[in-house]
Amino acid sequence: MxxxxxxxxxxxxxxxxxxxxxxxxxxxxxxxxxxxxxxxxxxxxxxxxxxxxWSETFVPYPSTVWNAFVNTMTTHDGVRGYQGYLLWEHLYMTLRRVLVGVVIGVGLGVLLGLAMGSVKWVRSLLEPWLTFLRALPPLAYFFLLVIWLGIDEAPKITLLALAALPPTAVATTAAVVAAPLSLIEAARALGASRAQVIRDVVIPSALPETFTGIRLSVGMAYSAVVAAELFNGIPGIGGMVKDASNYNNTPVVLVGIFAIGFSGLIIDGLLRVAERRAVPWRGKV
Missing domain, CATH: 1.20.5 (Single alpha-helices involved in coiled-coils or other helix-helix interfaces)
Incomplete structure (x- = not known):
C-alpha cells in the first residue's frame, strides 16, 4: 500500500x-x-x-533617429513636432483612419464570408471579384478614389476598408465551408433551423479562421496607410513619412516607420488576447 x-x-x-x-x-x-x-x-x-x-541620408545613426523622435514629440526652437503636429497626434489620426476602415472592411468581409460559405451561387458570383480586388495594389485604385471622392477622409477610409475586406471575406468563407458536417447534420436532426445551425454551429467553428482573417486585414490596412495618406495626409503617420521623404529626411521617415510598426505589434497583441478569450478551445496562439 x-x-x-x-x-x-x-x-x-x-x-x-x-x-x-x-x-x-x-x-x-x-x-x-x-x-x-x-x-x-x-x-x-x-x-x-x-x-x-553609406551616407547618413541612407543610413543615419541611431542617435540621429532618436533625436528626430524627440523633436517630433516635443516643441523645439518654436517648432511644434512635425508640420505643427506632435508624433502622437499623427499616430492618433492614422489609427483612427485604420480603425474606421478596418471596422467597415471586416464587418462587410464577415457578412460576405458567411453568405459565400453558406450559399454556393453567391460564392461563385463574388469570389472572382474578391480575388481581383485582393490582387490589386492600393495605389492602383487610390487615385480613382480621389477622383470620385475628393481628397478628404472619404478616399482614405474607403481605401483602408477595401484593403481590409478581402482577407476577412476569404478566411470566413473557407472557415464556413470547412464547418464540421457531422455537427451540422446533428443540429438539423435535433430540429434546428438554418439560422440556428449558422448561429450555433457554423459561426463558432468559423471563429478561429475569422480571427486570422481579421489579423491579416489589419496588416493589409496598415500596409496601405502611406498610400491612403498621400493626399492631405497631415496629420497622419503616412502623411508625415511621405512629406519627410520629399526632403530626404530619413530620420523622420524611420520614426514614422517605427511608429507604424510598434503600434501594429500592439494592436496584433490585443487581437491575440481577444482571440484567446473568444476562442479558448483553440489554445495559445
Missing amino acids: STLVEAVEDPPVQETDRSPRRTWKSGLTTVGLPVLSVIVFGALWQLAAVSGT
Whole structure:
C-alpha cells in the first residue's frame, strides 16, 4: 500500500519542481529572445552607420533617429513636432483612419464570408471579384478614389476598408465551408433551423479562421496607410513619412516607420488576447 501511495504522490512533487524551470524558460523565450533580437539589430545598425559605407541620408545613426523622435514629440526652437503636429497626434489620426476602415472592411468581409460559405451561387458570383480586388495594389485604385471622392477622409477610409475586406471575406468563407458536417447534420436532426445551425454551429467553428482573417486585414490596412495618406495626409503617420521623404529626411521617415510598426505589434497583441478569450478551445496562439 505504501508503495502505491508513493507512486501516486511522486508525480505532483516532480511537476512542482519542474514548474519554476519551465516558467523561466518560457519567460526567456517570450521576452528574452525578442529583446536580444532588438539589441543585435541596434548593434548592426550602429556598425553600418559607423562604417561609412553609406551616407547618413541612407543610413543615419541611431542617435540621429532618436533625436528626430524627440523633436517630433516635443516643441523645439518654436517648432511644434512635425508640420505643427506632435508624433502622437499623427499616430492618433492614422489609427483612427485604420480603425474606421478596418471596422467597415471586416464587418462587410464577415457578412460576405458567411453568405459565400453558406450559399454556393453567391460564392461563385463574388469570389472572382474578391480575388481581383485582393490582387490589386492600393495605389492602383487610390487615385480613382480621389477622383470620385475628393481628397478628404472619404478616399482614405474607403481605401483602408477595401484593403481590409478581402482577407476577412476569404478566411470566413473557407472557415464556413470547412464547418464540421457531422455537427451540422446533428443540429438539423435535433430540429434546428438554418439560422440556428449558422448561429450555433457554423459561426463558432468559423471563429478561429475569422480571427486570422481579421489579423491579416489589419496588416493589409496598415500596409496601405502611406498610400491612403498621400493626399492631405497631415496629420497622419503616412502623411508625415511621405512629406519627410520629399526632403530626404530619413530620420523622420524611420520614426514614422517605427511608429507604424510598434503600434501594429500592439494592436496584433490585443487581437491575440481577444482571440484567446473568444476562442479558448483553440489554445495559445
